[in-house]
Amino acid sequence: MIKLKNILRNFDRYRRTKMAVLEPLLYRLLNNTHGQLSYLLDKDDIQHILIIRNNRRIGNMYFLIPFIRQMRRSYPDAHITLMLNQPWQRDVFRYIGVDEFVFSYFSIREFGKFARIMKGQRKKEYDVIILPYSSVEDTLITAMLRAKNKISGDNARRNVAFTHTFKKDDDRLHAAFSCLYLLSALGNRLPSSISHHLVFSQKELNDGVSAKKHLYQGEQLCLAYFRGARGDKRLPDSTWLTLINKFENKFPQPIQWVEILSPDITTPLREGTVTFKTTDMRHLACVLKEMDAFICCDTGPLHLADAAGVSCIGLYNKTNPEVFGVVGNNSINTTDISNINIDSIFTVLMDDRNRSLIS
Numbered sequence: 001m002i003k004l005k006n007i008l009r010n011f012d013r014y015r016r017t018k019m020a021v022l023e024p025l026l027y028r029l030l031n032n033t034h035g036q037l038s039y040l041l042d043k044d045d046i047q048h049i050l051i052i053r054n055n056r057r058i059g060n061m062y063f064l065i066p067f068i069r070q071m072r073r074s075y076p077d078a079h080i081t082l083m084l085n086q087p088w089q090r091d092v093f094r095y096i097g098v099d100e101f102v103f104s105y106f107s108i109r110e111f112g113k114f115a116r117i118m119k120g121q122r123k124k125e126y127d128v129i130i131l132p133y134s135s136v137e138d139t140l141i142t143a144m145l146r147a148k149n150k151i152s153g154d155n156a157r158r159n160v161a162f163t164h165t166f167k168k169d170d171d172r173l174h175a176a177f178s179c180l181y182l183l184s185a186l187g188n189r190l191p192s193s194i195s196h197h198l199v200f201s202q203k204e205l206n207d208g209v210s211a212k213k214h215l216y217q218g219e220q221l222c223l224a225y226f227r228g229a230r231g232d233k234r235l236p237d238s239t240w241l242t243l244i245n246k247f248e249n250k251f252p253q254p255i256q257w258v259e260i261l262s263p264d265i266t267t268p269l270r271e272g273t274v275t276f277k278t279t280d281m282r283h284l285a286c287v288l289k290e291m292d293a294f295i296c297c298d299t300g301p302l303h304l305a306d307a308a309g310v311s312c313i314g315l316y317n318k319t320n321p322e323v324f325g326v327v328g329n330n331s332i333n334t335t336d337i338s339n340i341n342i343d344s345i346f347t348v349l350m351d352d353r354n355r356s357l358i359s
Contacts, residue, residue, distance in 0.1 A: 017304060021278040023136065023139075023157040024157055024158075024160055025157060026140065027139060027140070027143045027158065027160050028160055029161065029247075030140065030143040030144050030161075031143045031161060032112060032122065032145060033145050034125075035125055035146055035147070035148055036097065036148060036149075036150070036163050037148045037149060037163065038068055038163065040149060040186065040187075041127055041128065041148055042104040042162060043074075043075070043147055043186075043187060043188075044273055045127065046075055046077050046078055046127045046128055046296075047077070047127055048078065048081070048125075048126045048127045048128075049071065049075060049078050049079070049080045049081065049126065049127065049128045049129075049130065050081045050082075050083060050102075050126045050128070050129045050145070050147065050201075051068065051071065051080065051081070051082050051083065051085070051130055051131075051132065052083045052129065052130075052131055052138045052141055052142060053066075053082070053084060053131075053132060053133065053138065054083070054084070054104055054135065054137045054138055054141070055085070055087045055133070055135065056085050056086060056089070056299070057300065058281075058300030058303070058304060058325070059289045059299040059300040059302070059303040060133075061084075061089055061092045061173075062092060062176070062196070062198075062304060062306070062307045063175045063176040063303065063305040064093075064132060065092070065093070065096065065195075065196050065197070065198065065307060066176050066177055066178070066180065066194045066195065066196050067082060067132045067179055067180060067183075068080075068082065068093060068096055068097060068098060069096050069097065069194065069195055070180060070183055070188075070190065070194050071097070071183065072096065072097025072098075073097075074183055074186075074188040078294060079099045079100065080097060080098055080099050080100070081098075081099065081100040081101070081102055081126075082098045082100070082101055082102070083102045083103070083104055083141070084101065084102075084103055084104070085103065085105065085106055085107075085228055086103055086105070087101075087103050089103075090103075090280060091282050092198070092281070093222055094198075094199065094282075095199035095200070095201070096198075096199050100333040101184055102117065102121065103117065104117055104118075104137075104141060105117060106141070115264070118141070118144055118145075120146075121145055122144060122145060122146065124145070124146065125146040125147065125148070126145070126146065126147040126148070127147065127148050127357050128147060128148070128149045128150075128151060129142050129145060129147040129149070129150045129151065130150075130182065131151070131152040131153070132179040132182065134152055134153050134155045134158060135152075136158075138163075139152070139155075139161050139290050141156045142161050142260050143160065143161040144311070145161075148163075148166040149163050149164060150162040150163045150164070150183075151163070151165075151166075151170060151182060151186070152165050152166075153165060153166060153167070153179070153181075153182065154166060154167045154183075157230055166181065166182060166185040168181050169181055169184075169185075170184070173322050173323055174322065174323060174324075174325070174327060175323055176196050176303075176325055176327060177194065178194075178323075179228050180194065191220050193200075193220045196306070196307055196327060197200050197307055197308070197309055198282070198285060198307045198308055200282070200285075200286060200308075204282060204283070204286050205286055206287055206290070207283060207286060208283065208285075208286025208287045209286075210290075211276070211283070211286075211287045211290075212287055212290035213290070215274050215276060215287075216258065216274060217257055218256060220253065220254045220255060220256040220297075220327055221251070221253055221254075221255050221256065221292045221293075221349065221353070222255075222256045222258060222290075222291050222292050223247070223255055223256070223258070223291065223293050223294075223295060224257075224258040224259070224260055224288060224291045224293070224294045224295070225240075225258075225259055225260065225293055225294070225295040225296065226246075226256065226259070226260040226262070226265070226294075226296045226298070226301050227240055227259075227265055227269060227297075228262050228264050228265045228297075228298055228301070229296075229297045229298035230298065231318075232317075232318060233297055233298060233299075233318050233319065234256055234297065234298070234342040235297050235315065235317065236338070237269055237312070239337065240269055241269065241270075243295075243315075243337070243340070244257065244269075246342055247342060250342040250343065250346070251342065251346055252346065253346075256274070257270075257273050257274065258273075258274045258275065258276055258291065259273050259274070259275050259276075260274050260275070260276055260277070260284070260301070261276070262277065283295065283305060284304065285304055285305065285308035285310075286308065286314070287308070288305045288308055288310045289308050289309060290302075291310065292311065292349050292352075292353060293310070293312065293313055293345075293349050294310045294311070294312050294313070295312075295315065296312070296313075296314065296315065297314075297315040297316070297317065299314075299319055299324050302314050302326050303326070305326075305342070306326040306327060306328050306331060309328065310328070310331075311328065311331055311348065312326040312331040312332070313327060313331070313332050313334070313345060314317065314331065314332065314333045314334065315334060315337050315340075316333060316334065316335045316337075319334070321333035321335065330348055330349075330351075330352040332344075332345055332348060
């Protein structure tokens with residue numbers, strides 16, 4: 001199943017490359033210019049905002065959190081609608097200022113649903129439609145809809161679909177913060193620090209505490225790990241075993257391991273290891289919050305944990321951590337997996353644990 005998914009992803013990447021030359025023509029054919037303005041609306045005149053993000057990858061959803069949170073802060077009285085691809089994605093954005101969710105179902109398989117949604121959306125007029133990240137799908141949808149201002153980053157193939165495009169003019173490299181320049185371009189002042197964290201209800205937090213107690217109630221450092229990953233980002237089991245042995249041999253304290261299982265990873269690496277499995281991503285995040293750290297080589301689960309405020313140890317053999325790494329204050333990105341610095345990791349984790357005990 002994993003190999004098939006990788007083949008399909010590679011084919012889709014090839015298809016996108018070959019069809020790129022047709023993009024501008026397609027946008028011109030679909031472009032809905034009704035009600036568009038050549039000037040940017042004043043901030044006080046922006047009452048209805050549509051943010052479009054159709055990407056379904058887990059990590060990319062969490063990257064959108066800082067933009068949504070800052071959009072709410074910049075436009076406190078506006079009605080903010082977020083268009084995602086599927087209803088399950090809504091869970092990422094609970095309690096952070098989204099007033100309404102719309103789901104596009106953009107895919108060949110669900111084209112009928114997509115057409116019905118677009119028919120309804122074309123009857124609405126937004127003050128602003130904004131694309132935090134440029135993509136073919138999001139640009140197609142933007143072209144079809146009505147808005148006074150259509151905002152995106154500069155892209156020569158896609159600019160025709162927008163009233164205003166802006167070149168990136170800041171030094172924010174990380175994918176979670178790289179789109180914030182668009183808010184500055186609209187005249188908003190950004191704070192020096194913008195939260196990338198999920199927001200949980202008290203019940204969700206309590207359920208996480210209870211689940212952790214069910215797994216382990218001792219005083220040892222509790223480290224969770226997940227072995228799954230897409231394509232060649234996935235590390236062989238032998239590497240994981242070596243890594244776990246390094247932790248156990250070099251940590252001055254004993255470790256309680258918890259392995260996170262999934263539909264692709266159904267049995268633990270080592271027999272007898274405590275395991276945890278859930279299809280509820282928010283519940284998983286709340287359980288991981290109760291661990292001392294989370295170790296993973298896949299950006300999706302890492303950014304879920306990072307957004308939950310977990311101390312993360314990101315293992316990167318392909319991905320650039322400057323762009324896609326974990327960003328929490330107590331998280332560590334490493335590309336030299338075979339020479340990982342266990343001593344520094346232990347220091348970071350113990351400092352974080354001591355701060356938690358004091359608070």
